[in-house]
Amino acid sequence: MDKKTLLSKLNEVVPGAVLRKQRMGRSEMVCLWIETKSIQRVAEIIKQDNEISLDWLENLSAMQIGEALVFTYVVSSWKFGSTLILRGSADINVSGGIVSFPSVTKTWPMAIAFESEIEELFGVSFQDGTLHKKEKSLLLHGWVGFPLRKDYVFPKQVLGISHCQQVTSNV
Amino acid sequence: MFDSSEWLNTDLNTFEIGPYDYRLQAPMKLSLKADGELIVSAAIETGFLHKGVEKALEIQKWRASIAYADRLDSSAAVFAELALCLGVEEIIMLPVPPRAQKIRIILSELNRISSHLACVAAVARSTGALAVMHHVLRDREQVLDLLELVSGARFSPNFLRFGGVKEDVSDGFIEKMIETCETILIRLKEYDKTLIFSDTFIGRAKKVGLIEKKLANETGMTGPNAKATGLMYDVRSSSPYSGYADIDINVPLAPAGHEHLGDAYARILIRIQEIATSIDILKQAAEKMPIGDFCSKKPEDEIIVPRGEAYIRVESSRGLLGCHVVSDGGPTPARIQFRTPSMAGVMALPKVLPGNKLDDLSVILSSMDLGMSEVDK
Amino acid sequence: MAGRKNQAGIGTLQRAITWARKRSLWYIAACHGCCAEELTNVLGCKYDIERFGCIPQIDPKQADLLFVAGPVSYKIAPYLKGLYEEMPFPKWVISVGSCTNCGGAFAPEYSYSVIAGVDKIIPIDIYIPGCPPRPEAIMNGLIKLIEVISGLENGQKDIAIETK
């Protein structure tokens, strides 16, 4: 499933979704920047279409570059073994600090684990995904702040234990 | 899985199995609802081993990031190192000399054997075969001695560098490795008699912890757990990396009609066969070991990583370990994210446990070999 | 009944009790992450600590010795403290590896979720350095604990273990 037909199919079904096409670093994997509001739509297409059938969300990672959160979806297909990388980005300084981003758990159920991790570490709330119970929780309940953000300041004290190096007397 | 004849339709007892429990291999919280002996529903809570590795990687300089990749999960340490090194080498466009690639293959296969032996020992312990557990641990010591001979450390070797390996492999090492491979092959036959083909073990592991291929597909499961369900995916053969190209690997797979498809017994069989393939790979790597320098970068050279990113796939002992390395040209990495294989196992647990008996909980968990420090990062 | 007292003023009954305590230390291991792999090897057959009378126990109420290994996160700290409280007196704690000694690789300036040293929540008797420490180091820590229990000043060796 080469790049040309993939792009043409995407453009005709979801016009204007693909913002930019580039190579992923120095590897030959195709990376498509998708605008945030049509990510679910694009995910739907590339999974259902039986020539593309990218049905396995291999990796969903988020990173903060400057003032934007960039989400990288590495999607590959069991049938053809081909891989595609989708990119979505969202502005980080939103009022209330919680960035909202469309969730893809409806098309790829394995996204639950990745998304719940990103929710805790980056402070993102994924919209209208499957209503999964928060099975996989990483941090202590009621942890203040989102650790993987660049401007995160380490806590001074957690659970009454001072988060510092010097050895306190035996408790 | 649910044969309704065993239902007692009593009201459900809830069993809270806390982080520290003798049935669990690593701290996690399981709240099971059981109707008599049959587990009806399971909910899992993880996060107890969250160390914040990815944040630490962003603070430390590039040179120290390899040591942190070890600490992601100690029983599969070399794979995380390899993934990180390949990622950075792709960004810097650094050529890795063929001898270093072969040494990397030897190290990762040794680590795979020691990780699988640890899983077999855990399963033997959970079914009560303490003698087999101790014998497996004794053979695992031989592999750990080899890792120590090469790198000085038994678990997190911290031996790989960007562009190759820290030191060359001493010449006595190759012979000693071949000799250990022979003894381990003999020992595998010994496990067959005492554990694998003993009918009490088959009785304990048959139809226990059944994972269908659909569930494995849905949660994106890879590695021995997925091969036991018949899902054929191995990064070493599908997209060979770092010198695996000229080594032929026969990947073990549970055939479709296999009567043990997807249960705990098939997972153990697949792990034993993977040990055999790893030994075969070690022998081939030993033969094809070229002469040459072991690292294309002097240790004292400064590591400058230009802007760029890379996504690397590596076959760790638990499945596909992905590493997404992003650098913005600064002295410290911008973002290093690991796609850990045990996450799929943890996601599949609430659907695997129901239908099994309560006594089999430790057999299921040990046969799935969930590396919790990998899941919680 | 004033038993015969040795020069350190400890009666024979007390010496017998300390002999029993140091010779049968039943242990339970709180395993988190890396150093826990070394604890399974120490239990194994090459570096067997059952020679010193240490049997692994599955329940804290039966154990006298607690091995803490691996980085302890804030989420598991209350459970570790509960585990320690459940153990009956007299009890001892050996912290294996630099993560439990002082935070080690995950010191406070590098990690936000690892306690910098487990002695902030439970008192520790023996600190074993290393990341991960070798099984011999863990056994050496255990022998040091046996010497501490039997009240030998540092440097004095335990004769029974030395000769074995």
Add this chain to the structure above:
Amino acid sequence: MTPWTSFFPWVNDYFPSWVQSFFGVFIATLLVIVPLLTIFVYLSRKISADIHARIGPAVVGPAGMFQPVADLLKILQRHTVVKEAPLAPLIWFYLRWMIFFSTIAIIPLGFAASIFNSELGILFFFWIVLAAMLATMFVGISHGSAQGWFLGMQIWAQAVAGAFPASVTIVCAALHSGSFQWTMVVDQQGFSPLYWSAFSNPFQFISFLVFLSSGVALVGLSNILDGVFVYNDYGKGMRIILSKLLYCYSIFLWSIMAVILYLGAWNLPPRLISAATYIGGNPAVNITQLGCLFIKCFFLMLVMVFLNNALPRRRSDQITYYCWRILGPLSLLALFGEGVINIGGMLK
């Protein structure tokens, strides 16, 4: 006037017979049963360590001989656990212990030394073990927690599943030797293995194997479940020792019954008996008989140690399935065969 008291004849005029038997039991417990069990605990740890290819306890005394002593002393002086035990599990726990240790009175320690030589002999033993298992179930049920209730039911199901084939094999052994009384059973068998009733005819051999394996289900493997819940919650030092001693004693009890029923207990070759009487008179004969009994019984106990430590262990529902579906019919077959042989014998 048991032969043991022939040493000191003045005993008879001071103490009535029940006091003598009480002291007999007391001494038998202290001097014979408890040291034997501590040796068994030590050997089971050392042998299971050898099976695991490692060195067992080696620091305390020569080759770790006094390790059980150190464990015993340590457990005794440990401080009590915070939670005080509610009454119900305690009552059942001590009841179970008393039931088990009441069998000491009727253990036939040697030919003339069985203090209580009744017609019921073997059956009396068997029902006591079953009653003890019932008490274990109530210990589990009165524990109150779901896990306690669940494990108690599991123990009882396993015990009943083991008891049925065992009782049938006992009847079959009694059929072979004519009566349930110890002395009669032992008289049928001679010293050399050919005369042992286990190898006298194929049906007796089947009943011997069924008896042993149902003993494993009834008594041998129950230790895993006991150790897990009840005694830990209220695990004061003394109760832990009692439960460990109880487990070893129940194995010892079962192997003594097996030795007496099938393996020709305390039968000695005539020349040895005459030599013993020449040396020390009647008591010396008793002691050698006792020695012969305990050596045989010891090897059976080591089989239990091997099963516990070396091979993978079945789940408890597999054990009950195995007992009902395989051991039950086998024991009935043995009984039927034994009956046919007896009728054949009578017709002759």
